[in-house]
Amino acid sequence: xxxxxxxxxxxxxxxxxxxxxxxxxxxxxxxxxxxxxxxxxxxxxxxxxxxxxxxxxxxxxxxxxxxxxxxxxxxxxxxxxxxxxxxxxxxxxxxxxxxxxxxxxxxxxxxxxxxxxxxxxxxxxxxxxxxxxxxxxxxxxxxxxxxxxxxxxxxxxxxxxxxxxxxxxxxxxxxxxxxxxxxxxxxxxxxxxxxxxxxxxxxxxxxxxxxxxxxxxxxxxxxxxxxxxxxxxxxxxxxxxxxxxxxxxxxxxxxxxxxxxxxxxxxxxxxxxxxxxxxxxxxxxxxxx
Amino acid sequence: xxxxxxxxxxxxxxxxxxxxxxxxxxxxxxxxxxxxxxxxxxxxxxxxxxxxxxxxxxxxxxxxxxxxxxxxxxxxxxxxxxxxxxxxxxxxxxxxxxxxxxxxxxxxxxxxxxxxxxxxxxxxxxxxxxxxxxxxxxxxxxxxxxxxxxxxxxxxxxxxxxxxxxxxxxxxxxxxxxxxxxxxxxxxxxxxxxxxxxxxxxxxxxxxxxxxxxxxxxxxxxxxxxxxxxxxxxxxxxxxxxxxxxxxxxxxxxxxxxxxxxxxxxxxxxxxxxxxxxxxxxxxxxxxxxxxxxxxxxxxxxxxxxxxxxxxxxxxxxxxxxxxxxxxxxxxxxxxxxxxxxxxxxxxxxxxxxxxxxxxxxxxxxxxxxxxxxxxxxxxxxxxxxxxxxxxxxxxxxxxxxxxxxxxxx
Numbered sequence: 001x002x003x004x005x006x007x008x009x010x011x012x013x014x015x016x017x018x019x020x021x022x023x024x025x026x027x028x029x030x031x032x033x034x035x036x037x038x039x040x041x042x043x044x045x046x047x048x049x050x051x052x053x054x055x056x057x058x059x060x061x062x063x064x065x066x067x068x069x070x071x072x073x074x075x076x077x078x079x080x081x082x083x084x085x086x087x088x089x090x091x092x093x094x095x096x097x098x099x100x101x102x103x104x105x106x107x108x109x110x111x112x113x114x115x116x117x118x119x120x121x122x123x124x125x126x127x128x129x130x131x132x133x134x135x136x137x138x139x140x141x142x143x144x145x146x147x148x149x150x151x152x153x154x155x156x157x158x159x160x161x162x163x164x165x166x167x168x169x170x171x172x173x174x175x176x177x178x179x180x181x182x183x184x185x186x187x188x189x190x191x192x193x194x195x196x197x198x199x200x201x202x203x204x205x206x207x208x209x210x211x212x213x214x215x216x217x218x219x220x221x222x223x224x225x226x227x228x229x230x231x232x233x234x235x236x237x238x239x240x241x242x243x244x245x246x247x248x249x250x251x252x253x254x255x256x257x258x259x260x261x262x263x264x265x266x267x268x269x270x271x272x273x274x275x276x277x278x279x280x281x282x283x284x285x286x287x288x289x
Numbered sequence: 290x291x292x293x294x295x296x297x298x299x300x301x302x303x304x305x306x307x308x309x310x311x312x313x314x315x316x317x318x319x320x321x322x323x324x325x326x327x328x329x330x331x332x333x334x335x336x337x338x339x340x341x342x343x344x345x346x347x348x349x350x351x352x353x354x355x356x357x358x359x360x361x362x363x364x365x366x367x368x369x370x371x372x373x374x375x376x377x378x379x380x381x382x383x384x385x386x387x388x389x390x391x392x393x394x395x396x397x398x399x400x401x402x403x404x405x406x407x408x409x410x411x412x413x414x415x416x417x418x419x420x421x422x423x424x425x426x427x428x429x430x431x432x433x434x435x436x437x438x439x440x441x442x443x444x445x446x447x448x449x450x451x452x453x454x455x456x457x458x459x460x461x462x463x464x465x466x467x468x469x470x471x472x473x474x475x476x477x478x479x480x481x482x483x484x485x486x487x488x489x490x491x492x493x494x495x496x497x498x499x500x501x502x503x504x505x506x507x508x509x510x511x512x513x514x515x516x517x518x519x520x521x522x523x524x525x526x527x528x529x530x531x532x533x534x535x536x537x538x539x540x541x542x543x544x545x546x547x548x549x550x551x552x553x554x555x556x557x558x559x560x561x562x563x564x565x566x567x568x569x570x571x572x573x574x575x576x577x578x579x580x581x582x583x584x585x586x587x588x589x590x591x592x593x594x595x596x597x598x599x600x601x602x603x604x605x606x607x608x609x610x611x612x613x614x615x616x617x618x619x620x621x622x623x624x625x626x627x628x629x630x631x632x633x634x635x636x637x638x639x640x641x642x643x644x645x646x647x648x649x650x651x652x653x654x655x656x657x658x659x660x661x662x663x664x665x666x667x668x669x670x671x672x673x674x675x676x677x678x679x680x681x682x683x684x685x686x687x688x689x690x691x692x693x694x695x696x697x698x699x
Binding site for chain 2 (some may be wrong): 038039040041050124125126143145146147148149153162233234237238239250252253254255256257258282
């Protein structure tokens with residue numbers, strides 16, 4: 001009898017904490033998003049799904065939704081593609097490996113906002129470092145206004161997103177690589193396996209659980225990432241680089257539509273929840289098979 | 290047993306938190322905007338002087354960057370943890386009044402106190418006959434021009450009309466060597482305002498007489514076409530939509546821009562950062578009919594309705610709005626005087642830059658006092674950015690006017 005209740009009893013404190021930290025804000029968001037709400041969060045009449053309907057009717061929201069998908073896929077995908085070779089190189093033994101590892105990890109140590117501020121300066125049209133470097137190298141003959149239009153601003157933001165995501169991803173992969181026993185490679189080499197075959201048959205399959213973790217965690221971080229886009233363009237010009245978080249921030253704190261902003265927030269929560277559940281389910285099934 | 294103990298501990302902790310959130314008797318909390326690096330130290334001084342004169346009252350200033358001020362106030366008010374006094378943009382005041390969070394100050398204001406202020410600056414804070422805020426900062430916009438570039442290009446005096454401005458910009462552009470005629474702001478706060486300068490001179494107001502948006506009028510279209518033609522002709526800095534106000538000001542400080550419209554605080558910045566720059570301040574150019582407009586802005590200090598220490602808070606307000614305190618603050622930040630006695634001080638009377646600004650005050654427009662103003666401003670900024678990026682002015686403005694009218698109807 002005691003045994004059956006003990007686990008629940010033991011998890012009760014953390015459940016209580018989770019309730020305070022997670023469930024209560026979500027409940028609050030549900031309240032705000034289904035009511036007519038004043039600029040300062042006072043609830044007025046119950047309004048059902050009006051706020052959600054307003055979102056779907058707003059072309060800026062729909063555009064931001066698609067762009068968030070693109071942003072997440074590009075940044076997470078780019079970071080993964082870059083991190084696998086980087087981790088493999090850092091896993092080999094070479095002179096100066098310690099220094100190389102520190103350099104790769106450094107962007108992680110700098111606050112995201114500060115990174116974005118520095119890049120905003122670097123990308124400035126008239127006095128930016130990138131333009132003067134490119135001019136100096138003779139690659140361009142006039143200044144490029146990087147942040148003036150989405151066509152150049154958004155790819156730059158994606159690139160910076162990748163850059164700051166690589167350290168974390170590389171760390172996960174380094175952990176994964178060090179768990180692969182060396183004998184496997186030795187045996188494979190004896191059998192005449194080429195490096196490419198070794199990667200496809202040994203490294204990649206054994207790294208897969210780590211790749212899965214990296215995908216799930218990075219997707220959550222990147223999907224919610226605010227500073228890069230906000231600092232560099234505030235989602236502009238004309239909302240053309242907005243993702244859901246920046247759109248939400250403008251709705252809530254510029255325009256004062258807390259109801260719609262809460263609705264955006266719930267939509268984001270739902271997307272991430274569904275994504276994570278499906279992905280974890282798929283990944284686990286694969287692992288069991 | 291241990292579980293019960295820890296729960297009790299947790300409860301005790303929470304109730305202590307609850308107590309901590311409550312204001313102590315005699316404490317006045319004030320949220321102030323950080324206008325510059327001088328703001329924090331100024332209010333530190335105020336705290337010292339005021340507390341020395343008023344034993345028993347402690348003052349706590351929370352200095353918040355301007356960009357996040359509205360966000361902080363929104364969350365604080367929602368949570369009921371707002372300060373006793375706060376600086377707010379006067380254009381937000383209507384929301385505060387409608388939501389019943391601002392306390393009318395008429396009970397405290399004596400005729401002598403009211404007489405301290407210049408009416409132009411006090412009137413935006415009066416709503417429905419009640420005074421809800423006191424103007425703590427006032428500003429207007431005028432045109433800065435680079436005298437050296439003007440001289441090189443053979444221009445004798447600053448342009449009086451937009452047509453002259455275009456001609457002058459062409460001459461400055463012809464100098465080559467990375468100089469741009471007219472600095473046009475196309476990003477972030479006040480992007481819409483930069484467009485109103487041209488719009489006002491062409492006879493269009495932000496709101497038509499019937500309360501609809503002015504963006505659908507011929508004057509608005511002409512103003513948008515004017516800016517677009519200047520961009521197309523290369524008379525502005527390149528990449529207009531990547532330059533916010535500070536970016537354009539920096540180009541001006543570097544001597545790369547011939548003319549730009551901005552606030553008096555640029556004079557202070559030039560004094561500190563580019564003392565060798567030769568510049569002048571002139572009126573904003575007029576349209577063909579002689580109409581012109583500048584943007585007048587005030588920030589107000591308000592008292593919250595839920596303040597527990599209103600009398601103490603008022604004492605602090607009274608202190609902040611003495612001539613001596615006003616002069617110290619205004620001169621440090623580079624604002625315009627809001628206080629009659631203060632405006633008579635030598636500092637203002639013999640200051641050519643500030644004289645240009647005060648001369649424009651009769652043409653000053655303040656942000657319209659309507660709920661949803663921030664949304665209309667956002668719609669206008671977005672529309673302008675699209676036009677600056679090459680969009681069709683007519684379609685863009687028509688769309689923006691429709692969106693703005695939908696907001697205004699609510």
